Amino acid sequence: KAEGTPYEYDDREVILYNLGVGCKRTDLPYVFEGDDNFQVLPTFGVIPTFNAVAPYNIGDIVPNFSPMMLLHGEQYLEIRKFPIPTSGKLVSYPSLVEVVDKGKAGIVINGSTTKDANTGEDVFYNESTVFIRGSGGFGGAKQPTDRGVKTRAYPPPKRAPDAVVEEKTTDEQAAIYRLSGDRNPLHIDPEFSKVGGFETPILHGLCFFGISGKHVVQTFGMFRSIRVRFAGTVLPGQTLVTEMWKEKNTVVFQTKVKETGKLCIASAGAELLADKGKL
Template sequence: MPIDPAAALAAPPRSTDIAWEQKDVLLYHLGVGAGAHRPATDPDELRYTYEKDLQVLPSFVTVAGGGLAKAGAFTLPGLDIDLARVLHGGQRIDLHRPVPASGRATLTSRLAGLYDKGKAAVLIMRSEAADADGPLWTCDTEIYARGEGGFGGERGASTRTAPPERAPDWQREIPVRHDQALLYRLSGDWNPLHADPDFAKLAGFDTPILHGLCTYGITLKTVVDTVLGGDADRVLSCAARFAGVFFPGETLRVRIWDEGARLLVSATSADRADAPVLADTVVTHRQQ
């Protein structure tokens, strides 16, 4: 059954209650490499890995209380999509205030965009979290559904954010552990593509690949530690397009260009001739 854009976009928002604890934050931070490359007791790492003075890396919101699966993108009316042909195309988070280390919130999700790219459909699922004190965050998840285009919808804009044609202001090489995907998946993404070699081969890969949202978290942590003095609460938003795969055990090369309150970022595999991993990546932040 083809996509029915009118029915999908008219579907009412769905709300669910979510909750998280400090141990969820600590596990997530370990899953994106906190404490792996400096002494584990380095104060700069303990703010991610020890409950005393614990701060929350904003990308944690993608897994908080069950993560993006709570959005329910594929159970909406008007969408009959082959899940085997779905890719996570991009992610944007906007922080309305710092995320508490433990909390409860209501997550409200809806389909915010549906675009016909001809050979594929692009869905934008928007999830907004709020607690008793008001809005916490907004997540826009871009889902690329191969073979689902041609339903007659709008094509949508094609936005790209190319880095400046100059050397980056900062460049970091981040060795990623061979077991990073096995650790990250404990935060809730159980897709066997990231753990099972046989499943990975069926998907066309020689070995399991790292979760895109794990590379997203590693990259954002690198930006926070490199440019923002390790203060995760200064992040206002982070948007990225998943441009290619990354394998556990490789080294992630993160380049950052300073444009004031806006940082342009790229992430590539240093082991595969700078093969792109994250592109069109922009982090906005509160300036001191």
């Protein structure tokens, strides 16, 4: 059995993560460990596995791999333990789910189960899709296999959104978010980002995923799973506008960059833990 990668955390990691996805000093349950309702946002579930050691090298499975050409394409997160612990010792077990050939780009999907190190209980499950520009054309499958909720796209309904939340990111958003574990220079070093095609370092996909997820949880309550496609890039300092539609027990949502009008998160959905209406 694979050994797994440990991740230990307490209120310091929790607060740093919450600040990294835009919580303010006045959001006491998210930034003050002494608050009676101290909690971590559910999208924190991507963090414990972020630096987990995969049993493969991307360069061995797609051609012409360059880390500068890699973009985060999609993310699925399932929370398997509630309330989400605000400290603990976890272990993540990553594996290769599949490789997809988009012609110009190669896609690699990684799965990872994160367990409580002491009890062995599942806490989180993640699937992360990376989109590697210039690494396709190797003759692989052209579409990912249908794995139900893990691969589902949620096209937005035609009606006006049931809720809209707007939030301006700060110029320092990526500089703070990266301290939760994703030190990819693409998000901080202009020399690196330029080679990848971006004059200014771009925001982490999982940072604006966290901000959108916060909009969902603060509007409709806790979710058990969330799935997004990163449809466009975001620059630190830009304003995010999340449009949400409640469809039975699912919140369908998308997020736009206000300054450009372009989507950065598309066809996204979150399955609510409990339907607020029935509580």
